[in-house]
Amino acid sequence: MRTHTLAVHGGYDPEEQTGATATPIFQTISYAYRSAEELAEVFAGTAPGYIYTRIANPTTYALERRLTQLEDGIGSLVCSSGMAAITCILAGLLHAGDHILSAAGIFGGTVSLFKNTFGRFGVETTLVDAGDTEQFAKNIRKNTRLIFIETIGNPRMDVPDIPAIAEIAHQAGIPLVVDNTLTTPVLIRPKDWGADIVVHSTTKFINGHGNSIGGVIIDTGNFSWEEGPFKDIRTLAEKAGELAFLGHLRNLIYRDLGCCASAFNSFLTLTSLETLPGRMERHCANAALLAEYFGKHPKVRWVNYPGLPSSQFHGRVQKLFGGHGGGLLTFGLASREAAFKFINATKLAQNLANLGDAKTLVIHPSSTIFHEFPLDEQKAMGVTEDMVRVSVGIEDFDDIESDFAQALGQT
């Protein structure tokens, strides 16, 4: 099955259950067994079955199967949020004294997780310019355990050369982790370009309706866990084979951290997935039109959208994303004050800290998502005080344009 079909049918067969065409919500914690022997076998992993929703849940498992199929992976783990998913990956791969090599210009919360939270446990992070592939090769150390990139950096909007960076990671014997939140499997399957682990905040485009926070980790099957520098996963691989990494996460890290998704959120996310391909096409089409409009507006100083023919990343957008530039763009006004005036004047677009909703959203990143970083660090992360970020919705483009036209008139 292909992407549009998988989004609707993947991971759930009504006939296996009651015939219900929507995935039922298993609002359940535990699963009873007739005998002590049976439950002991499920615990030992010698018989299949659910134990406790903190480890696995049937509704969440249906979502995991659908997302695995969409990313063409070997398995996945749905988490309570995108941050929980990234936390699980780090906690599953790193020890004190290890090093993360990451693209700069990515989501501020992820940078904070690397530097502040994991920094407290003795993990070091180096941030490099995502567009400058050489920097990844130059900054690999003996103790680097993973490379982390976003398909489109939020909010720097740079598009890394995924296959070249995958090659650098593999030469060093370590996995490449790709955050595919901004592009989703509709625009790119990072597995096809060498990614080993794919992560999403499903909160964004995948959910798309602002009603369920969530995240997912997908093992693409590209990394050989029998090798590599991860001793405990290598040992597990003797028994679990290619599923060793996910087994290590589910039976230890995910179970111990308690970052499972709620069944209701998994149900809503499954439902949203059905319309993801159609929504993505519209997000991209509206964003391309808006980038063009801003590009011609006299009050707009600059526009950053990788799908614009003038963008340095236009070639990569053609090659990696089939020509679709995504639904997010940033633009600059005369000053921070002008940016605030613009946001205050919008009527259709909503001023809030999220992206990927069906609705058009705006935010001033410097004073919100990145407020904890000093201005010079913000600049290195691609955030400036004159910048407004727009998550372009699926409304009629003319309505988006007229809202922004009147708001620009008030700056």
Ligand SMILES: Cc1ncc(COP(=O)(O)O)c(C=O)c1O
């Ligand atoms: C690219 C990206 N990755 C991860 C996250 C974190 O996801 P969540 O808010 O679901 O924890 C975000 C949130 O904005 C994001 O934009």
